[in-house]
Amino acid sequence: MRVSPPLPLIVTALHEAPSEMAIRRGFEAGRVIGGAAALVFEFIFGRKKKSPPPGNHIVPTVPKINMSPGSTYLLPSSKPDMAFKIFAKEIRNGANGMIITRLHPGEVKARFSVGSCPIHWLSRAFTKESMSPTNLGAMAEQIEGFVSKNNNPLVLLDGIEYLIVQNDLQKVVRFISSVRDSVALHSARMVIPFNMQSVDESGRALITRDLHVIKWND
Amino acid sequence: MDRDDSPSTPMRFYKTYVQGFDEALGGGIPKGHVMLISGPPGTMKSSLAYNILYQNAIREDIKGAYLTLEQSKSSLEFQLSRMGMDMERVEDRVQIQDLSRIRLGIEELRGKARFGTPAERPWLDVLKRHIEDVKEGHPFELLALDSLPVLEIISGLRERRINLFQFFGWLKGLGCTSFVISEVSPDPNTVHDEDFLADGLLYLTMEKVGGLDVYRRIRCVKMRGVNHSTGIYTLEFKEGGFKVSQVI
Numbered sequence: 001m002r003v004s005p006p007l008p009l010i011v012t013a014l015h016e017a018p019s020e021m022a023i024r025r026g027f028e029a030g031r032v033i034g035g036a037a038a039l040v041f042e043f044i045f046g047r048k049k050k051s052p053p054p055g056n057h058i059v060p061t062v063p064k065i066n067m068s069p070g071s072t073y074l075l076p077s078s079k080p081d082m083a084f085k086i087f088a089k090e091i092r093n094g095a096n097g098m099i100i101t102r103l104h105p106g107e108v109k110a111r112f113s114v115g116s117c118p119i120h121w122l123s124r125a126f127t128k129e130s131m132s133p134t135n136l137g138a139m140a141e142q143i144e145g146f147v148s149k150n151n152n153p154l155v156l157l158d159g160i161e162y163l164i165v166q167n168d169l170q171k172v173v174r175f176i177s178s179v180r181d182s183v184a185l186h187s188a189r190m191v192i193p194f195n196m197q198s199v200d201e202s203g204r205a206l207i208t209r210d211l212h213v214i215k216w217n218d
Numbered sequence: 219m220d221r222d223d224s225p226s227t228p229m230r231f232y233k234t235y236v237q238g239f240d241e242a243l244g245g246g247i248p249k250g251h252v253m254l255i256s257g258p259p260g261t262m263k264s265s266l267a268y269n270i271l272y273q274n275a276i277r278e279d280i281k282g283a284y285l286t287l288e289q290s291k292s293s294l295e296f297q298l299s300r301m302g303m304d305m306e307r308v309e310d311r312v313q314i315q316d317l318s319r320i321r322l323g324i325e326e327l328r329g330k331a332r333f334g335t336p337a338e339r340p341w342l343d344v345l346k347r348h349i350e351d352v353k354e355g356h357p358f359e360l361l362a363l364d365s366l367p368v369l370e371i372i373s374g375l376r377e378r379r380i381n382l383f384q385f386f387g388w389l390k391g392l393g394c395t396s397f398v399i400s401e402v403s404p405d406p407n408t409v410h411d412e413d414f415l416a417d418g419l420l421y422l423t424m425e426k427v428g429g430l431d432v433y434r435r436i437r438c439v440k441m442r443g444v445n446h447s448t449g450i451y452t453l454e455f456k457e458g459g460f461k462v463s464q465v466i
Contacts, residue, residue, distance in 0.1 A: 124430075134428040136466040137452050141238075166428050175466045 062089055063216040067154075069187040072180045074211040076196045077218050080158040083193035084112040087156040091115050095154040095189070098146045100139065102159035105129050118146070122159040133159075133166040136175040143179045147188035155183065155190040160207070161198040169199065173206045180210060229443065232280070232360060232395055235273035236266070236436075237461035242447040243438055247418065249359075251442065252389050254366075254412055256400045257422030261434055262455065264289070265301060266422070267362040267397045268312075269460055272303050274360055275311035282312045282360035283352055287368040291316035302458040313356050317345070341373045342381075346388060358394055365399040366412060379411040386415045417442045422453065436462060 062085045067073060075083045080101065091097050097117040101108060105119040120142065123130040131139060147153040157179070163172045176192070183190045192211065196204055231246035240246050247253055247270075255263045264286075271282030286294055291314050295305055305314075349361070363369070375381040389396045400412060413419055418441040426432050436453040438446050451462035 132431065134431045135433065135452065135463070137463040138454070140466060141463045171466055178464075178466060 062086055063214065065214055067189045067191075069189060070184045072176075072183050072190040072192065072211050073214050074208055075191060075193045075214045075216070077193045078195050078197070080193040081111075082216070082218075083156060083158060083191050084108070084114070086191055087154065088113045090154050090189075091117065095152050096150040097154045097156065098143070099156045100131065100143070100158065101156065102162050122162055133163055136163070136167060136171060140175060140178045140182070143190075144182040147182055147186040153186065153188040155179075155188060157190060157192045160192060160194050164199065164203075169203050169206065176207065177210065232270070232274060233278075234266075234270050235277065235459070236269075236453070237459060239436065239451065239460075239462045242449065242451065242462070243441060244444045244446045247395055248441070248443055249395055250390060250393065251395055251417035252386050252415075253395070253397045253418040253420060254400050254416040255397055255420045255422065256402045256410075256413075258402065258424065261422035261424060262453070263399045263401075263422055264294070264364050265298065265455070266420075266453075266460060267364065267399055268294075268298055269303070270397065271312050271360050271362055272298075272308055273459075275308040279311065280360060281356060281358040282362070283315060283349075283356060283358040284312060284362045284364070285315045285317050285349065286364045287317050287372070288365060290318055301455060313352065313358070315348075315352060317348070342385070345369070345373075349392070353392065353394070361389075361392070361394045361396040363389075363396065363398045365401060367401050379415075382411055382415055386412075413439070416440075418444075435465065 062082070065073065065086065067090065075086070077083065080103070087097060087099070091114060097114065099108060099114065099117060099119045100122060101119065102122050103111075104123075105121055108114060108119055119129065120131040120139075121127070121129045122133050124133065131142070143155055143157075147155065160172060160176070163175070167175075179190065182188070194207065199207065230249035232249065233240045233246040234243065255267055257263050268284055271284055274280040275282055284294075289297075294314060298305060305312075352358070370378070373381075386398075389398070398412070398416065400410070402408065402410065419439040421437045421439050423435045423437075424432050425435050434453040435450050437450045438448065450465050452465055453460060453462055455461075
């Protein structure tokens with residue numbers, strides 16, 4: 001029969017400073033247990049790739065996409081970075097671009113080589129470059145105006161998740177449908193980064209229905 | 219500008235110069251129409267009406283007259299200049315007639331029983347005579363009257379529909395295109411006598427969107443003789459001009 005030590009004794013033991021040897025033994029025991037747990041994890045889930053050393057990040061290569069004129073592409077992604085890289089690459093290849101984004105224009109210019117293309121900031125802030133997220137009609141006409149007046153036009157439409165929050169899904173689906181028509185009508189191209197986890201399955205079905213979904217490893 | 223009203227000549231249109239809206243109207247407002255610009259307070263009815271006169275003066279050299287029955291000329295000019303309109307630029311073509319002062323004078327005279335009772339005939343007669351006098355000295359093609367409710371109050375119109383019918387008929391007889399500003403309740407289902415009597419009706423509203431934003435909307439409810447869009451558009455005043463965009 002096991003007898004539990006009296007409570008004051010345990011409290012006293014916890015408050016006593018452990019010896020250096022005890023600490024080392026504790027660490028070693030921890031390493032043994034941790035190592036064993038890692039082996040079990042690897043056995044069940046397979047070997048995990050080693051993370052790169054700090055300051056040596058893996059930069060995902062820009063997926064090769066043959067973007068056809070008149071088409072709208074949806075890039076499933078939790079962040080818009082890859083869409084910006086695709087956009088920048090197309091700009092370098094001679095496309096005339098316009099960006100509508102949740103990122104501040106200053107940040108866009110600092111992080112991506114987008115040249116001098118117009119950047120509209122989806123924000124409720126009262127600035128010259130901001131665009132109201134609830135005035136979807138004006139936004140659609142901005143896109144229509146751009147693709148109808150430029151050669152080889154390319155639009156990056158980022159911030160769909162924000163538009164859904166500010167409006168509602170049905171309105172945003174109607175908006176995407178409207179701008180997709182403008183893109184098709186003027187042989188333009190459009191890239192829409194979108195976090196597929198931000199809506200449920202029916203929402204995903206509505207948004208992706210008429211768009212070319214790019215398959216890549218996020 | 220020489221114009222022939224015979225049926226064989228094509229209809230003359232006056233543009234509203236609201237970017238994107240003239241296309242929806244099928245080219246603009248037909249000559250000779252009595253147009254109602256209706257809507258609740260804050261929907262920019264007066265600014266829109268003046269802007270039509272202003273833009274037509276600048277771009278087409280067309281003369282206009284803006285008659286204000288309530289807001290004083292200085293207050294109106296302050297409002298319009300804040301919107302970027304330069305009144306001096308069009309002072310020889312667009313006359314602002316401050317009838318609020320005349321109205322006050324008549325009210326004073328009425329107090330002295332100059333016109334006796336009922337007062338509706340004298341006031342309306344004075345107004346009509348004044349507009350005719352203005353037209354003689356300044357042959358305007360576009361006229362804005364701001365506003366119908368004030369006109370009704372000071373005229374004390376008793377048989378509303380008959381009186382409005384006569385007044386609108388007189389406006390048509392002037393041979394100009396007129397814009398009568400009317401304040402209505404925000405309830406879009408309410409129909410007024412003037413809605414039937416006018417040749418055209420532009421209805422302005424304000425709509426709450428997304429829980430936080432409010433947008434002005436404009437809709438051409440009717441326009442006789444024109445195949446116009448009846449759709450609702452967002453109305454904005456940006457960079458010195460009105461523009462419409464589709465509503466999604």
